[in-house]
Amino acid sequence: MKVLMVCLGNICRSPLAEGILKSKVDSAYIKVDSAGTASYHVGNPPDPRSIKVAQENGIDISKQRCRKFTASDFDRFDLIYAMDKSNYGNIIGLARTKEDTEKVRLLLSEIDLDDKEVPDPYYDSRDGFEKVYRMIDQACDVIAARLEK
Numbered sequence: 001m002k003v004l005m006v007c008l009g010n011i012c013r014s015p016l017a018e019g020i021l022k023s024k025v026d027s028a029y030i031k032v033d034s035a036g037t038a039s040y041h042v043g044n045p046p047d048p049r050s051i052k053v054a055q056e057n058g059i060d061i062s063k064q065r066c067r068k069f070t071a072s073d074f075d076r077f078d079l080i081y082a083m084d085k086s087n088y089g090n091i092i093g094l095a096r097t098k099e100d101t102e103k104v105r106l107l108l109s110e111i112d113l114d115d116k117e118v119p120d121p122y123y124d125s126r127d128g129f130e131k132v133y134r135m136i137d138q139a140c141d142v143i144a145a146r147l148e149k
């Protein structure tokens with residue numbers, strides 16, 4: 001099973017989602033990666049604020065490097081999680097078939113929260129990163145439990 005986490009920049013939210021889900025599953029069976037729909041930060045490490053909040057929770061995401069989402073990712077992954085509705089729309093816009101479209105979900109559709117989107121914390125304060133961490137962590141608990149079955 002291969003899971004791809006996608007946001008806009010691939011430096012704040014999806015690197016956290018990649019690191020958090022990886023920490024909850026057996027890497028021999030479940031592969032996790034992340035990508036962004038924009039190319040502004042390609043080749044860069046995650047935002048220092050994401051690296052820090054992950055580190056405070058025992059997860060090292062500092063070695064990840066940003067890459068752009070491409071249509072070939074539909075061939076390489078079984079499940080593609082978008083952090084917000086804008087990301088979802090951008091990914092669906094690149095889908096070539098019904099099968100491609102069916103692989104794409106909103107991350108928070110996995111859990112029963114009032115918020116349906118993981119908000120973009122890029123222009124936010126430090127609190128924003130902690131809130132985003134907790135949302136992604138809850139969703140990844142549910143995803144990991146299902147994938148491990």
Ligand code: 4NP
Nearest residue numbers: 007008009010011012013122
């Ligand atoms: P992300 O956050 O999509 O969670 O990685 C962003 C990072 C950078 C930018 C936007 C969102 N940016 O415009 O550079």
